[in-house]
Amino acid sequence: MKEDRCCRCTHFQRFYTMGLRKFNRTKIGRCCKCDEIVNALDTCENWEIDTRKLSTNYGLKFSLHDLMVKLSTIRQLVEEYEKDEKL
Numbered sequence: 001m002k003e004d005r006c007c008r009c010t011h012f013q014r015f016y017t018m019g020l021r022k023f024n025r026t027k028i029g030r031c032c033k034c035d036e037i038v039n040a041l042d043t044c045e046n047w048e049i050d051t052r053k054l055s056t057n058y059g060l061k062f063s064l065h066d067l068m069v070k071l072s073t074i075r076q077l078v079e080e081y082e083k084d085e086k087l
Helices: 051-086
Strands: 012-018 023-031 036-039
Touching: none
Parallel strands: none
Antiparallel strands: 012 023, 023 036
């Protein structure tokens, strides 16, 4: 399954290479549980879901939604103010 890949495991540490402007992800990494180099798309019997990645995505989505609601409220207030100024 896609969800059981090493890249989504709590024991997986991805390797990075230094690029011109940023660090680039590689397709390999280290499994801390097996203590060996593995491909990011591999699977193994020691796989455990990385809850930090799931909670980070949820937190980002929640924060973005909150910001969008605040921006919509500000936009409505500005539109009402402009409408009152025209009258």
